[in-house]
Amino acid sequence: MKILMLSWRSPGHPQGGGAEGLTQEILKRAVERGHEVTWFSAMWPGAEPVTQIDGVRIIREGVQWSVHLRAWRWLRTRRDDYDLIVDQINTIPFFTPFYVPAAKRRMYIFQTAREFWWRQTPGLFKLIAPIGYIAEPLYLRVYRRTRAITISASTRDELAGLGLRPAAIDIIPMANTFPPLAELVPKAGRLRVIVVGRLEPAKHVEEAIDAFAALQQRVPEAALDVVGNGAPAYREELEGRIARLGLANVTFHGRVEEGRKHELMAAAHVHVFCSHREGWGLTVTEAAALGTPSVGYDVPGVRDSIGDIRLLAPRGDAEAIATRIAGLHGDPEQYERVRREAWERTHDLSYEHTTDAFLEAIGA
Numbered sequence: 001m002k003i004l005m006l007s008w009r010s011p012g013h014p015q016g017g018g019a020e021g022l023t024q025e026i027l028k029r030a031v032e033r034g035h036e037v038t039w040f041s042a043m044w045p046g047a048e049p050v051t052q053i054d055g056v057r058i059i060r061e062g063v064q065w066s067v068h069l070r071a072w073r074w075l076r077t078r079r080d081d082y083d084l085i086v087d088q089i090n091t092i093p094f095f096t097p098f099y100v101p102a103a104k105r106r107m108y109i110f111q112t113a114r115e116f117w118w119r120q121t122p123g124l125f126k127l128i129a130p131i132g133y134i135a136e137p138l139y140l141r142v143y144r145r146t147r148a149i150t151i152s153a154s155t156r157d158e159l160a161g162l163g164l165r166p167a168a169i170d171i172i173p174m175a176n177t178f179p180p181l182a183e184l185v186p187k188a189g190r191l192r193v194i195v196v197g198r199l200e201p202a203k204h205v206e207e208a209i210d211a212f213a214a215l216q217q218r219v220p221e222a223a224l225d226v227v228g229n230g231a232p233a234y235r236e237e238l239e240g241r242i243a244r245l246g247l248a249n250v251t252f253h254g255r256v257e258e259g260r261k262h263e264l265m266a267a268a269h270v271h272v273f274c275s276h277r278e279g280w281g282l283t284v285t286e287a288a289a290l291g292t293p294s295v296g297y298d299v300p301g302v303r304d305s306i307g308d309i310r311l312l313a314p315r316g317d318a319e320a321i322a323t324r325i326a327g328l329h330g331d332p333e334q335y336e337r338v339r340r341e342a343w344e345r346t347h348d349l350s351y352e353h354t355t356d357a358f359l360e361a362i363g364a
Contacts, residue, residue: 001364002036002081003027005108006096007088008067010041010058017198018282019090019110022151022354025177028054029355035364038082040074042067068094075099084362087146097142106362107148110279111301112136112158137162149361151280154300170361174280174305175349178262180289184343187269187291191215191222191329194268194292196261196283199230199238206241207274207318213245214322219329223249225264227256266290269335270325273302276315281305285349288342293335295324307345310338 009016011024027037031054043049043060051058062070071094075085079100087096088108096105140162148169150156160166193215195208205226212224224247226238235252242250253264265271271287271294278301284294285305296302298312306312313320328335 001083001362003030003038003362003364004075004082004085005037005039005088006041006071006075006086006094007039007108008042008064008090008092010039010060011053012047013041013044015198019088019279021177021282022174023088023108024054024056025175025351026355026358027056029351030359030364031055033355033359035359040067040071064092068092072099079104084364086149086362087143089140093139093143095139095142097146102145105146107143107146109148109150109155109159111152111155111277112140112162140164147361149358152301152304154304155279158300170357172357172361173349173354174282174285175351175354176282176285176289176346177351178286178289180343180346181266181291184291184340187267189267191219191270191325192225192268193222193270193272193325194225194227194265194287195272195274196227196265196287197273199226199228199235201234202275204274204276205234205238207316208272208321209238209241209245209247209250210318211272211274211321211325212250213247214319215325216247216249218322218326221249223251225251225253225268227253227261227264229255262286262290265292268292270295270328272296272321272325273306274318274321275299275302278302278305285346288339289346289349291339291343293328293339293342295321295328297321306342308338308341 005027009020011020031037038057040059042063047060049060085096085100085104086106086108087094144163148159148164150169150171151174156169156171159169193212195205197203199205216222265287271292273281273284273294273296276299280301287294293311294306295311296306297315299315303312311324313324328338
C-alpha cells in the first residue's frame with residue numbers, strides 16, 4: 001500500500017515530541033512490512049526539504065501556519081498516487097474531507113486541543129486564540145464521516161461527544177522504544193521527584209514546581225530534577241518561581257541523551273506530570289517501565305497512561321499532587337505495590353503491537 005502522512009511536524013522538528021516519535025516508529029515498521037510511505041510536513045531553519053529517514057520519504061514545505069495550504073497544493077495533482085492519506089491533526093487540521101474521498105482518508109488525532117490555544121499561542125498570535133478555541137468543535141465536525149485513529153479512550157470519548165461515531169474511532173496502543181526493566185531494584189537515597197518533557201506552558205511545569213514546594217515543606221530533603229528544553233522565556237519564568245519560593249535541591253538538566261534521561265528517571269522515586277490534557281503521556285509509560293510511578297491530574301490522556309486512581313489529583317491542585325507523593329513516601333509497602341503495578345502494565349506494550357493496530361485501522 002502507498003501511504004501518505006500529513007502532519008505539521010516530522011522527525012527532528014524543534015517542537016517535536018511524543019506524537020512524532022510514535023508516528024515515526026509506526027511508519028518505519030510499515031516500510032519494513034513492504035508499504036511505501038511518504039510524510040509531508042513543515043520546514044524549519046536548517047531542515048532538508050526532501051529527505052529519507054528509516055525508509056520513509058519526507059517532504060517539507062511551509063511552516064506551522066502554512067503547511068496545511070501547501071499540502072493541499074502539493075497533493076491536488078498527486079492524490080491518485082496514494083492508496084491512503086492520513087490527516088494528522090495537531091491543533092490545525094488539513095481538512096482532507098474537502099479534497100480526499102472518504103475511502104482514501106483517515107483522521108489521526110492524539111488529543112483535542114482547545115485549552116492549548118490559550119497556553120501555547122505566542123505573541124500577537126494570541127489574538128486568534130479565541131477563534132481557535134471556538135473553532136475546534138466546529139472543524140472536527142467536518143470529519144464526522146471520516147474514520148479516526150487515536151491513542152486513548154479519553155480522546156475517543158471526546159471525539160464522540162463532538163459528533164464522530166464511536167464505532168468509527170479506532171484506538172491504537174501506545175508503546176515504549178525500550179523494554180521494561182527485567183526486574184525492579186530498590187530505590188536509594190533521599191526522595192527524588194522528576195519532571196520530564198518540553199518546557200512549555202501547555203505542560204504546566206510551574207504547577208509541578210508548586211507541588212514540589214508543598215512537598216518540600218513536608219520532606220525538606222526532597223530533590224527535584226527537571227529534564228527537557230523549551231522556550232527560554234518560560235524557563236526563566238520557572239527559575240524565577242523557584243527563587244521566589246526559596247526552593248533548594250532543584251536541578252535543571254536541559255535536554256539530555258536518551259541513556260541519561262533513563263538513568264535520571266530510574267533514579268527518581270516519583271515522576272510528576274502536571275499537563276491538563278494529553279493524548280496519552282509517553283513519559284508516564286517510560287517512567288513506569290523503569291520502575292518509577294507517576295502522579296498527575298485526573299484529566300484526559302493522563303488518567304489513561306497512569307491508570308491508577310490512587311495517583312490522580314484534581315486538575316490544577318498542586319497541593320493534592322504533593323499529598324499523593326508524600327503519602328507514597330510515608331508508606332514504603334504501598335509505594336512498592338504502586339510502582340510494581342505501574343511497571344507490570346508496561347510489559348505488553350511494543351511498537352510491533354502498535355503498528356499492527358495502526359495498519360489494521362487503515363485497512364493495510
